[in-house]
Amino acid sequence: MHDSELPVVIIGAGPYGLSIAAHLRALRVPFRIFGEPMQSWREHMPRGMSLKSEGFASSLSDPDDSFTLGRFCESAGLPYKDVGEPVPLERFVSYGTEFQRRLVPQLERQRIERLDRRGSGYTLMTSTGEELSARCVVIATGISHFGYVPPELDGHPPELVTHSAAHTNLERFRGKTVAVIGAGSSAVDIAALLSEAGATVHLVARRSAIDFHEPPVEHRSLRARLLAPRSGLGTGWRSRLCTDAPLLFHLMPESFRLRVVKRHLGPAPGWFMKGRVVGRFPMHLGTSIGGVEVRNGTVCLTLHRKSGGSTTLEADHVIAATGYKPAIKRLPFLADELRDRILTTDEAPILNRKFECSVPGLYWVGLASANSFGPLTRFAYGAGFTARRLTRILAGGALRFEADPAAAPQSSAVG
Numbered sequence: 001m002h003d004s005e006l007p008v009v010i011i012g013a014g015p016y017g018l019s020i021a022a023h024l025r026a027l028r029v030p031f032r033i034f035g036e037p038m039q040s041w042r043e044h045m046p047r048g049m050s051l052k053s054e055g056f057a058s059s060l061s062d063p064d065d066s067f068t069l070g071r072f073c074e075s076a077g078l079p080y081k082d083v084g085e086p087v088p089l090e091r092f093v094s095y096g097t098e099f100q101r102r103l104v105p106q107l108e109r110q111r112i113e114r115l116d117r118r119g120s121g122y123t124l125m126t127s128t129g130e131e132l133s134a135r136c137v138v139i140a141t142g143i144s145h146f147g148y149v150p151p152e153l154d155g156h157p158p159e160l161v162t163h164s165a166a167h168t169n170l171e172r173f174r175g176k177t178v179a180v181i182g183a184g185s186s187a188v189d190i191a192a193l194l195s196e197a198g199a200t201v202h203l204v205a206r207r208s209a210i211d212f213h214e215p216p217v218e219h220r221s222l223r224a225r226l227l228a229p230r231s232g233l234g235t236g237w238r239s240r241l242c243t244d245a246p247l248l249f250h251l252m253p254e255s256f257r258l259r260v261v262k263r264h265l266g267p268a269p270g271w272f273m274k275g276r277v278v279g280r281f282p283m284h285l286g287t288s289i290g291g292v293e294v295r296n297g298t299v300c301l302t303l304h305r306k307s308g309g310s311t312t313l314e315a316d317h318v319i320a321a322t323g324y325k326p327a328i329k330r331l332p333f334l335a336d337e338l339r340d341r342i343l344t345t346d347e348a349p350i351l352n353r354k355f356e357c358s359v360p361g362l363y364w365v366g367l368a369s370a371n372s373f374g375p376l377t378r379f380a381y382g383a384g385f386t387a388r389r390l391t392r393i394l395a396g397g398a399l400r401f402e403a404d405p406a407a408a409p410q411s412s413a414v415g
Ligand SMILES: Cc1cc2nc3c(=O)[nH]c(=O)nc-3n(C[C@H](O)[C@H](O)[C@H](O)COP(=O)(O)OP(=O)(O)OC[C@H]3O[C@@H](n4cnc5c(N)ncnc54)[C@H](O)[C@@H]3O)c2cc1C
Pocket: 011, 012, 013, 014, 015, 016, 017, 018, 034, 035, 036, 037, 038, 039, 040, 041, 045, 050, 051, 052, 053, 057, 058, 110, 111, 112, 113, 140, 141, 142, 143, 144, 185, 186, 333, 365, 366, 367, 378, 379, 380, 381
C-alpha cells in the first residue's frame, strides 16, 4: 500500500453505505465515504409514500444497534411500532439523515465521477476534481443508475415518458391524464398519489391482479408463528431463510439464485395502500403494451389484453414504474477498462462470499449483490448482515492499515 493510499473508500451514502461506514468507524479503519445522504429516498421516491417494510425492518445498522428507527422516533416523539404502523418516507429520510450526522459525520457530499484500477489498488476522482487512491472500494450506489424502462417505452422524450425514479412531487400532473405502468409498490403508490393530487390515472399491468401484502397481525398464535415465521422481509419460511441464511443462499447453484431473486417477493404493494387504490381509478390488468405512438403531444398506448382483444389508451404522460435492474454498464463512473474486467451474470457482478467481484479489492453491496446473497440485500434490512460481515473482512484480512486514532473507539458489538 502506498503512503497516500486509503484503505477503503465507500461510494454511496444510502442505508448500506452509511451502515458500513458506522461499522468501519467503530473498528477504527481509516476510510472516506462519498455521496448525498439518503439521496434515493429524498430525491427519487414520491413524497407522501410510506415504506412497505415494517418499522423493525427499516433501521440502518450500527455496531451496537444503538440508533435504530425505533430509538430515533422515541427521542423525536414520533409514532413508531415494530409492526403495523407504516413508516412515512419523510420520517425515514429524517432518521437516515440523523444517523449520518451522528454516526458518519465525515461523509463527503460529493459524487465520484471516475473509478479506475491502478496497480493493485484504485484511483478515484470526485466531483470537485480531487484525485485519490484506495486499496479497496465499496460500491454502495444502491438503486441509483439502475432504473429499468422496458424497451417499448425507452427512448421517448422525458416530457412524455419517465421512470418512476424521476418523481418526488406529483403536483405538476394535476389535471393531466397519466398512465402508470407496473403492479408493484412503486406503481401503486405513484398511481394513488397522482389520483389524490388531481390527475386522471390509469394503471396498466401485465399481472391479472394486484397482489397487496396482507395486513400484519401483531399478536400471532404459536401455530401461526410456526407455520409462517415473521422475518424482516415478511412472513413465511422462504423469507425467513432469506434473512437468516444469506451465506447458504450464496452456496446454491447460480440458476437457483437468479430464479429466487427474480420470483421471491415479486411486485406487491403495502397492505395500507389497498383502500387508496381499489375503485379509485381504472386499472388495466392482464394487459401488455403492444405499441407506443406519439400524436399531437400525447402518448397513445396500444394495450393487448391477455384474455384477447386490444384497446388504446391516450395519456399526457406515461410513468414506467417498472423497477430496477443492476446492470454495471449503467454506472457512469466505472472506467471502461475496469468494467470490462468485472465478470457478470445477467449484467450484475459475480461476487465471492466476501462481496468481492472478479477484480480484487472491489466490493459490491445492496441491490448489486442480490444475485449472490439473495433478496435480503434488496432491502434496508440487509444492511446489518452486509455491514457486519464486510467490515470484519475489511478490518481483518483484506487490509493492513494504521488504526485511525481520530475514529470512534472499537465497539464490543462488532466481532
Ligand atoms: C419506491 C421504492 C420503495 C422502496 N421501499 C422500501 C422499503 O419500504 N423498505 C426497504 O427496505 N427498501 C425499500 N426499497 C428499496 C430501497 O431502495 C433499498 O432498500 C435501499 O435504498 C438500499 O440502500 P442502498 O444504500 O443500497 O442504496 P440507495 O439508498 O439507493 O443509496 C445510494 C447512494 O449512492 C449515492 N451515489 C450514487 N452514485 C454515486 C456516485 N457516483 N458518487 C457518490 N455517491 C453516489 C447516492 O447519493 C446515495 O447516497 C424501495 C425502493 C423503491 C424504489
